[in-house]
Amino acid sequence: MSVPEQERLARVALNRLGEPGETRMTGLVAELGPVRLHELLLAETDLDGLGTDVAARLAAVDPARDLERAERIGLRFVVPGDDEWPTQLDDLAAAGSLHERGGVPVGLWVKGPFHLGGLAASVAVVGSRAATAYGDDVAGEIAATVATAGHTVVSGGAFGIDRAAHRGAVSTGAPTVAVVACGADRVYPAAHEAMFDHIARTGAVVSEAAPGCAPHRIRFLARNRLIAALSLGTVVVEAAVRSGALNTANWATRLNRTLMGVPGPVTSGSSAGVNEHLRSGTMSLVTRGADVLELVSPAGTHLVEPARAEETARDRLTPRQRQVLDAVPAASGAGSDSIARAAGLGLREVRGALGALEESGFVEGALDGWRLTELARP
């Protein structure tokens, strides 16, 4: 099944005419279909004010030429109905709006060899641009672990946690996907040119904004909903109380995606937003990639063993033996009777316990009585 050319061209035109994720546009596409909506706009029908907004630009839009140009610079336009369409984005139809942005994208501009169908099991790792070394380290570890387990890492290509996440994935040789707020042909921030080049050669740079679009602030809000919607779950590594990553988190919640957060020092502003979500229970606490895998995997797989210290020889003693051992003085030898008094136990029982402790190497007989061995010292 392929998408009719007329529909694809209508979607290109609508994509060029509207702002990414603007709810009037995505709502009208859902209601009327892209072909009918495009026709109505061309016929100068005003729809919720959209006709007025787009009138000036409508004549100048040439979707066929747009597609040609995009192809020349290595971009493709993926729309609902394409094999490659990530159908999890359709969940956006019923997820409402935030900041007047929402709904299923009219289409996605994609640069890179990665087939977007591969995002079905993806994990988003996002967070503060002003990340700390701590956040960078944890984001990198989480991204590398989930990438190694076969989950594509999605992030936003920004400074800080985003970069650490992409790098963590890249370090394992896995493809990673950057969903950006500007056109997929642009590089923002400019300092990430080499990283975007690498991602576009091995994974994909994806955008709802038409080629050439600048990274306006409001476009980040529209972009964040795609990161949340594309992924099985979103991990927020560091986020101040006012952070775009928390907008992504809100979308993940609305979309019933697994929302995870990495705790940080309560004294760190970079972790305050995440800690607050963890406190209120809207995020699940994760400490490492293995925790993330447990939460995004089918129930009963990738179970995490709680972190435990190794069992020591002392752990294998009975409580009674430990009580006797505690009563053996640290600095000198002692007789069974004096140990029994210190332990508050009967002599016969203490003698039995001392025998067992000698056998397991905790005490030894000396001239001045029972003494602790090296094993028994802390």
Place this chain on the structure above:
Amino acid sequence: MSVPEQERLARVALNRLGEPGETRMTGLVAELGPVRLHELLLAETDLDGLGTDVAARLAAVDPARDLERAERIGLRFVVPGDDEWPTQLDDLAAAGSLHERGGVPVGLWVKGPFHLGGLAASVAVVGSRAATAYGDDVAGEIAATVATAGHTVVSGGAFGIDRAAHRGAVSTGAPTVAVVACGADRVYPAAHEAMFDHIARTGAVVSEAAPGCAPHRIRFLARNRLIAALSLGTVVVEAAVRSGALNTANWATRLNRTLMGVPGPVTSGSSAGVNEHLRSGTMSLVTRGADVLELVSPAGTHLVEPARAEETARDRLTPRQRQVLDAVPAASGAGSDSIARAAGLGLREVRGALGALEESGFVEGALDGWRLTELARP
């Protein structure tokens, strides 16, 4: 109502004979009462092996002299039925055992002017002896905040978090209570002599262990149950995966006390035990004293406002105005028509938005068109 002298003396004798919290002793006291149990032991009746254990020491125990001696060094023995008895300890009767320790204490040795009835609204703050500066800071802040709100801070007098908690409480001028594993007349660790002196002058040092008892390891396990049982809630600030503080936490859970944990860096071994409990949901996450107050206070009081950044002038713009503002170029002026194209909006709407933005001070008219003001720059 006062406790009969015979019962008090029987309790002193049993306290001297048994290990703190040993379940055979606390169980038999609950079953037979202290007077009857003491009589049976004096009559050389063996009870679960307890008679054999205590036989050698039974003759040497002189409870009346023990009480006199204790009084001379400023200790009193508080038992169930005393006005001062903290009745919340009675919850231990049904809370089972850990490491063969459990049950209601036979009595408590107390040094200091603090009336133990004042522990009804107390909060325990505990954690690692090997605390980091981070843990010390947070424990101090939490202790000071809950102490200021009138909750007595209970801790164990140890190095690290315990010390930071006591100090935080002391810094507010409030009494604090140290529940220790050795006799209440002893100082352990020795380096805390000045702190224990201060606590004994202004608050209380409390122990289930008889005067003179050494701080054996197993006595810490018995002591931990008292810290959990005395308090409305326990806050664990830092704890490695193998930490006595987690034993206190287990007791708090068994006793249906509020169990709270302060998250820390996932890369910090000192926070690993707490983070693990937070991950599994057995602790409630707290980031500061105010969070603790909310959890230990009656529902609807001490509510915490989630941390939020202040609202900025930009927050008060409509999404449409923000969209237009985003489309004003950063470096030069632009005409309304060019801004409308960049924003993807109609000219009339853009002109309206620019008027509102001028009024709120975000843009200004210049020779080359609309320009951003200082207010609009990030």
